[in-house]
Amino acid sequence: MxxxxxxxxxxxxxxxxxxxxxxxxxxxxRLIHEALPEMALADVDLSTEFLGRRLQAPLLISAMTGGAAEAREINRRLARAAQEFGLAMALGSQRAALETPALMSTYHVRDVAPDILLLANLGAVQLNEGYDAETCRRAVESVRADALVLHLNPLQEALQAEGDTNFCGLAEKIEQLCQSLAVPILVKEVGYGLSLSAAQRLYRAGVWGLDIAGAGGTSWSKVEAYRARTREEAEVAAAFTDWGIPTAEALVTLRAAWPDWPLIASGGIRNGVEVVICLALGANLVGMARPLLQAAAESYEALCSRLRIILRQVRIAMFCTGARTVADLNPTHLAKRDAYGTP
Ligand SMILES: Cc1cc2nc3c(=O)[nH]c(=O)nc-3n(C[C@H](O)[C@H](O)[C@H](O)COP(=O)(O)O)c2cc1C
Structure with a gap:
């Protein structure tokens, strides 16, 4: 199932x-245009460090897939591209493989991506469904990941007829996991963002960093509305199509609260200019999911082309902002548009 x-x-x-x-x-x-950047385009250095690893660009291929036959090739294309471009990559939820070991191979990418920063993925709610530190350790080791990302998805689960909706006591279980797992733990949403109060509890729990996965991109209420088996289920989901904390709002709030806590910005990032805006707002890394899935489903070449376009946009946006390195970017590079969207 x-x-x-x-x-x-x-x-x-x-x-x-x-x-x-x-x-x-x-x-x-908007990024403030710098007509006198005093450097060459080639001087822009996109590399950055995250989880103690050097990346060639501050990009994460967000958690998407695994556990279905067609997911195998998509994961391998995403991983090959991550290796080729020096990016980080997250696997989709590994629950399917933990429950059906025959599906494990749909997550295996280390043979094509031996050097990438690879993130394992599980739903935090599974900690209330029998998963313990040993299960999480198996998820990480089975794919030779560098860290574990737990996703929080109460709305997605609530909209699924078969969803797991017992989110009681999860902060405490995440805290115990942080103490017993050998690899760092990050927590993400799946497209509705992380609030200040959720982040405060996760910070106290000892979570290494957060991935905002805010609103504005892929909407699981829309996905679940398409999966609905009855008109009633579809109507329930329909009220949530604009639900969630927008990515920028969550990023600004959390960065103001924690100047140094690692934050990944994601949710609705669709081009390299938006990547650079997120970096200027304080993100350490920027994640993209569905646009890369669409490209990967087409072909490996289409995926590489998409990534080349995004990275070229990032480079040019940094050049024309006068930021030579990722670390140079900060809020002084940004102006706010007025209520009418005019700069
Ligand atoms: C097909 C698909 C499957 C996904 N599966 C997972 C998952 O298993 N675990 C997870 O943490 N997030 C999952 N996500 C959520 C993404 O990681 C991301 O947070 C979300 O799609 C918002 O990013 P986007 O607007 O760039 O798509 C999935 C997204 C897509 C499109």
């Missing part, structure tokens, strides 16, 4: 309009 759901999610995300009715909030910012 889980594997069938993974296939349905992939198919819907590739074929239907599943964009949130909310915007990321990034459109409220």
């Amino acid at each position: 889980l594997s069938a759901r993974k296939s349905e999610h992939l198919k819907i995300c590739l074929e239907k309009d599943v964009s949130s009715a909310a915007t990321t909030g990034l459109e409220r910012y």
